[in-house]
Amino acid sequence: MMLRFLLLGLAAPMTMQAQLTMLIVTSTPTGPVEAPAGSVYTFAPVAAGDSADARFRARNISNAGVTITALGPLGPPLGGGFVVQFVPSTPYTIAPGNFLDIYVHFVSGPVGNYTGTLQVGTQATTWSVSLSASVVPGPVETVTAPCSGPDPSGAISFGRVQVGGLVNCTLSIFNPNPQSLTISPIARSGAAFSIVAPSSVTVDPGQSFSIPMKFTALITGPAAGTLTVGTRTYTLTGTGFNSPLSTPILSFDTPTVASNEQHTLTIRLPQPSPVAASGLVNLAFTPTVTAVTNDDAIQFVATSKRVLSFTVSQGSTAVLLNNQAGAVFSTGTTAGRITFTVDAGAFGLAGDPTTTLIVAPLPIAIQSASATRRANDLNITVLGFDNTYTAGAMSFTFYDTAGATIGQAIPADFSQAFSSFFKGQQSGSSFLMGVTFPVTGNASTIGSVDVTLTNSAGASHTQRLNFP
Amino acid sequence: MKIPLFLLFAMVGWAQIERPQLGLMLDANGALRPVYGTAASATLGDPVLTGVLSFGCSAQMCLMKTEVAIIASDGTSAAAPAGTAIFTMHGASAYIYFPGSEQWAHWRDGQLEWIDFVPDESLSTGTVMLLEDGSMAATADHIALVRRDRSELDFAVAGVRQFFAIGKGYMQAVTDTGMWILRVEPGAEQICLLPGISE
Numbered sequence: 108m109m110l111r112f113l114l115l116g117l118a119a120p121m122t123m124q125a126q127l128t129m130l131i132v133t134s135t136p137t138g139p140v141e142a143p144a145g146s147v148y149t150f151a152p153v154a155a156g157d158s159a160d161a162r163f164r165a166r167n168i169s170n171a172g173v174t175i176t177a178l179g180p181l182g183p184p185l186g187g188g189f190v191v192q193f194v195p196s197t198p199y200t201i202a203p204g205n206f207l208d209i210y211v212h213f214v215s216g217p218v219g220n221y222t223g224t225l226q227v228g229t230q231a232t233t234w235s236v237s238l239s240a241s242v243v244p245g246p247v248e249t250v251t252a253p254c255s256g257p258d259p260s261g262a263i264s265f266g267r268v269q270v271g272g273l274v275n276c277t278l279s280i281f282n283p284n285p286q287s288l289t290i291s292p293i294a295r296s297g298a299a300f301s302i303v304a305p306s307s308v309t310v311d312p313g314q315s316f317s318i319p320m321k322f323t324a325l326i327t328g329p330a331a332g333t334l335t336v337g338t339r340t341y342t343l344t345g346t347g348f349n350s351p352l353s354t355p356i357l358s359f360d361t362p363t364v365a366s367n368e369q370h371t372l373t374i375r376l377p378q379p380s381p382v383a384a385s386g387l388v389n390l391a392f393t394p395t396v397t398a399v400t401n402d403d404a405i406q407f408v409a410t411s412k413r414v415l416s417f418t419v420s421q422g423s424t425a426v427l428l429n430n431q432a433g434a435v436f437s438t439g440t441t442a443g444r445i446t447f448t449v450d451a452g453a454f455g456l457a458g459d460p461t462t463t464l465i466v467a468p469l470p471i472a473i474q475s476a477s478a479t480r481r482a483n484d485l486n487i488t489v490l491g492f493d494n495t496y497t498a499g500a501m502s503f504t505f506y507d508t509a510g511a512t513i514g515q516a517i518p519a520d521f522s523q524a525f526s527s528f529f530k531g532q533q534s535g536s537s538f539l540m541g542v543t544f545p546v547t548g549n550a551s552t553i554g555s556v557d558v559t560l561t562n563s564a565g566a567s568h569t570q571r572l573n574f575p
Numbered sequence: 576m577k578i579p580l581f582l583l584f585a586m587v588g589w590a591q592i593e594r595p596q597l598g599l600m601l602d603a604n605g606a607l608r609p610v611y612g613t614a615a616s617a618t619l620g621d622p623v624l625t626g627v628l629s630f631g632c633s634a635q636m637c638l639m640k641t642e643v644a645i646i647a648s649d650g651t652s653a654a655a656p657a658g659t660a661i662f663t664m665h666g667a668s669a670y671i672y673f674p675g676s677e678q679w680a681h682w683r684d685g686q687l688e689w690i691d692f693v694p695d696e697s698l699s700t701g702t703v704m705l706l707e708d709g710s711m712a713a714t715a716d717h718i719a720l721v722r723r724d725r726s727e728l729d730f731a732v733a734g735v736r737q738f739f740a741i742g743k744g745y746m747q748a749v750t751d752t753g754m755w756i757l758r759v760e761p762g763a764e765q766i767c768l769l770p771g772i773s774e
Contacts, residue, residue, distance in 0.1 A: 367615045369767050404616040409753055411770040435768050439616045474613060490595050492613060521590040528592040537612040539595035
């Protein structure tokens with residue numbers, strides 16, 4: 108029996124090599140479609156400054172694993188060229204019936220033609236596909252407000268408008284090249300989007316051509332389309348919403364907030380909701396201190412997130428937050444601004460409901476403090492937070508066991524230690540500080556200590572700490 | 576009292592600063608996580624143990640109950656009756672009650688010592704926690720913190736079904752809708768919602 112397994116194992120490599128097939132995969136509205144790759148692949152013309160991608164697929168149609176031993180081209184392009192992306196290191200075995208997708212990314216260089224070769228090697232065979240791409244002069248395209256984009260993914264957003272409403276903006280095509288540029292085709296898709304433009308246009312050097320664009324919100328919800336401008340295709344998006352909700356009123360269980368507190372946010376509508384609606388409430392924090400960029404403790408506590416969902420029933424003014432009447436949030440231990448925004452999505456809002464709470468700088472807040480004695484060392488421990496992140500200056504006043512002051516207050520500067528501790532903090536300013544005073548002489552005569560901690564907002568004092 | 580002149584501070588002193596850890600908490604998924612910061616602005620660390628049913632911590636030690644074992648924070652462990660356990664921590668030792676089997680045990684030196692105690696009737700356990708200077712009990716609509724001097728402080732949290740001692744001076748109260756942290760240090764009592772972990 109063992110011998111038969113060994114023989115099968117030896118036979119496997121001979122059968123698997125012929126069972127790998129190379130395909131090219133294209134994306135369609137109904138999903139990816141495979142087609143035989145052939146030995147030549149030509150990219151559509153690429154505008155200078157742009158890039159293009161092709162997705163090849165090595166599919167194992169055998170009943171045994173096939174091992175890919177080499178993939179190429181690899182390495183960085185030099186002045187434009189082809190690179191293989193998102194592939195595993197080799198050797199890589201494709202299980203029977205499975206496949207490996209090989210993404211070839213073309214990075215444009217100067218105007219001209221580029222060639223390369225995609226090689227996929229197994230233990231016995233190498234498949235080669237000749238790659239070619241041409242880089243053509245490219246325009247610079249921008250859109251006017253209220254549209255935004257194009258973003259790096261090629262998306263142009265028309266934003267949100269009430270159903271039946273229009274959003275107008277303009278796409279500007281600028282030719283930065285020393286030669287004239289013919290842009291063709293110019294076309295759009297998507298029933299909600301329209302443009303006013305010929306199917307082809309020539310733009311002189313240094314000149315621009317403008318294309319008026321319009322989004323009509325035909326239905327509630329998002330709409331999508333495309334705009335093809337020569338070699339580039341942009342995704343067009345816009346959202347229609349129903350009659351909007353009245354501007355929500357955000358309320359808190361206190362008129363002012365401070366650091367290290369928890370409060371409850373509630374939301375209501377001044378007028379009954381015309382529809383059953385839902386959306387999101389976002390919390391954002393901007394520190395007013397320079398030492399840190401965030402405080403993770405500032406969040407909706409129950410979910411440890413800075414976003415929660417809301418719902419409101421048709422005809423109701425009560426807004427439920429994560430299915431509760433209110434949502435508890437923490438103010439953290441960093442001075443700054445906490446901003447709440449309501450995003451009603453496709454339902455829309457009649458006004459801006461953004462509300463900001465100010466968390467003011469405070470003197471150091473002392474949560475607890477204690478003093479202990481060990482041999483001739485006096486140890487003082489302070490737990491607190493400093494929402495200004497400027498702690499460091501302190502003074503210590505010692506008393507004898509009868510309560511009389513021993514000498515002058517001893518100043519200390521731990522600014523460097525605090526600065527190092529706070530550096531890179533994202534979880535707030537709470538700290539546990541242990542200070543040790545080595546004493547020469549009989550330390551048992553020292554009975555207590557007062558500690559003063561100072562930051563940019565003022566001074567704080569511990570209660571008298573007794574050495575046990 | 577005069578201080579001898581030879582009593583001198585050898586140097587100004589030095590400071591060690593670290594992130595304060597309030598204790599551990601048991602999240603809704605049975606993971607035990609460190610709690611950092613302050614009660615009202617706590618953040619959670621990554622789980623230190625999963626599959627935990629209950630636990631208790633003293634200043635010296637934590638004990639965790641999994642389905643079939645007691646695990647101590649010093650790495651020792653022992654097989655234990657199935658189900659949850661209720662801990663009364665005493666420094667480096669603890670009394671443990673196993674409601675499923677109605678057994679008592681004493682945890683000492685990394686071992687369970689069974690206590691020969693057979694109640695006349697099946698014990699009914701309410702949600703109660705003994706403190707150094709009092710006790711804490713859950714009613715239907717609040718938590719009552721009662722000191723030895725019989726003073727009482729109530730916190731309006733309903734539906735508490737478990738208490739855990741999570742660290743020095745801090746307790747966790749578990750309800751169906753959230754996890755709470757109670758600071759029980761006299762004069763500094765406070766209750767806050769603990770950060771929740773999304774499923």
